[in-house]
Amino acid sequence: MLPKTLPTLDAQFVADCCDLAWRAMLTEVNLSPKPGLVDRFNCGSHKDMALEDFHRSAGAIRQWLPRFMESGANHAARPAPETLADLRRIGVGCEADMFRSTAGVNTHKGTIFSLGLLCAAIGRLYQQQQAISPELIGKTVAAICRGLTERELQNGNSQQTAGQRLYRQLGLTGARGEAEAGYPLVLELALPHFRTRLAAGSDPELALLDTLLVLMANNGDTNVASRGGADGLHWLQQHAKTLLRQGGVRHPADLSHLHEFNQQCIEHNLSPGGSADLLIVTWFLNRITHVKLPYESIKNPSWRISYVCFKR
Ligand SMILES: CC(C)(COP(=O)(O)OP(=O)(O)OC[C@H]1O[C@@H](n2cnc3c(N)ncnc32)[C@H](O[C@H]2O[C@H](COP(=O)(O)OP(=O)(O)OP(=O)(O)O)[C@@H](O)[C@H]2O)[C@@H]1O)[C@@H](O)C(=O)NCCC(=O)NCCS
Numbered sequence: 478m479l480p481k482t483l484p485t486l487d488a489q490f491v492a493d494c495c496d497l498a499w500r501a502m503l504t505e506v507n508l509s510p511k512p513g514l515v516d517r518f519n520c521g522s523h524k525d526m527a528l529e530d531f532h533r534s535a536g537a538i539r540q541w542l543p544r545f546m547e548s549g550a551n552h553a554a555r556p557a558p559e560t561l562a563d564l565r566r567i568g569v570g571c572e573a574d575m576f577r578s579t580a581g582v583n584t585h586k587g588t589i590f591s592l593g594l595l596c597a598a599i600g601r602l603y604q605q606q607q608a609i610s611p612e613l614i615g616k617t618v619a620a621i622c623r624g625l626t627e628r629e630l631q632n633g634n635s636q637q638t639a640g641q642r643l644y645r646q647l648g649l650t651g652a653r654g655e656a657e658a659g660y661p662l663v664l665e666l667a668l669p670h671f672r673t674r675l676a677a678g679s680d681p682e683l684a685l686l687d688t689l690l691v692l693m694a695n696n697g698d699t700n701v702a703s704r705g706g707a708d709g710l711h712w713l714q715q716h717a718k719t720l721l722r723q724g725g726v727r728h729p730a731d732l733s734h735l736h737e738f739n740q741q742c743i744e745h746n747l748s749p750g751g752s753a754d755l756l757i758v759t760w761f762l763n764r765i766t767h768v769k770l771p772y773e774s775i776k777n778p779s780w781r782i783s784y785v786c787f788k789r
């Protein structure tokens with residue numbers, strides 16, 4: 478008789494997932510050249526943070542990700558919105574460590590929100606012994622975030638964050654809206670685009686840079702809007718669309734267009750930090766299906782016998 482639910486999250490599985498999330502953060506920040514963003518060449522439109530801040534921040538966040546997974550697993554039998562309250566508590570602690578590691582600079586606030594939700598969704602799916610697929614993860618995040626934009630954006634309080642202010646001014650739902658919708662920009666646009674480019678034999682870094690352009694062209698990025706307003710966001714989206722129409726990033730020679738785009742973002746003081754976060758989500762979801770699930774083997778009788786023997 479198979480166990481109804483696994484007693485706890487398998488430690489190796491948790492470590493594999495959190496290491497993958499950590500690698501996703503490093504892969505994104507090391508990817509170069511990225512328009513307006515911190516990378517190996519320069520700090521884009523940022524005067525207060527550099528590559529090393531992101532490396533330190535990613536390491537600090539990595540330590541908290543198991544707690545997001547455990548929260549998702551522990552609340553697996555509870556109504557999904559109850560999970561978010563616990564995630565908020567963990568998130569506040571994680572953000573504090575991020576700020577400690579960067580001497581107060583906001584490198585990954587949005588990343589913590591997105592990766593925290595993805596890890597919680599994976600913990601929930603694991604506890605329910607469901608498949609861990611990008612689509613099911615997206616659906617589970619949407620369930621956890623149901624009603625979030627209405628609660629936190631439509632009824633914003635006086636202590637407005639950038640996201641709340643931009644919702645009132647421009648109707649942008651930002652990180653909350655993307656999560657509550659189940660990451661459609663990633664699941665319907667960026668991830669299929671990235672996988673198609675990889676399947677066609679594209680260099681992975683060029684494919685990822687091209688995917689960043691796809692995100693920048695379609696994302697209502699509140700980072701861009703908080704600095705450049707609606708006009709700044711429209712300019713950045715149109716510029717990304719033009720580069721994509723001209724062929725995007727297919728050959729090393731195309732990197733010159735990204736260097737030029739970066740210079741223009743610096744002149745406009747624009748940084749697509751939200752699209753950088755969604756690129757982290759894209760890379761992570763592309764690889765999560767490779768992480769070994771312990772209960773996949775339970776269907777294999779030989780493994781089941783060894784599991785039962787081991788547990789005695
Ligand atoms: C729900 C929160 C995200 C609340 O934050 P806020 O109300 O500000 O919400 P948003 O503005 O919507 O988003 C905040 C960050 O999320 C990223 N983001 C923006 N647009 C999108 C989008 N469409 N899809 C996904 N993600 C998006 C973005 O974060 C990245 O950029 C930041 C670095 O850029 P920078 O310009 O430097 O940012 P600032 O320093 O703020 O501006 P300057 O002063 O420099 O000009 C960095 O954070 C990147 O990650 C948005 O900034 C959530 O954070 C929250 O409520 N936290 C509380 C604790 C919690 O609950 N945490 C975990 C829950 S699982």
Ligand SMILES: Nc1ncnc2[nH]cnc12
Nearest residue numbers: 506514515584750753754
């Ligand atoms: N590389 C990057 N530069 C600036 N903001 C970011 N947010 C996430 N990644 C970023």
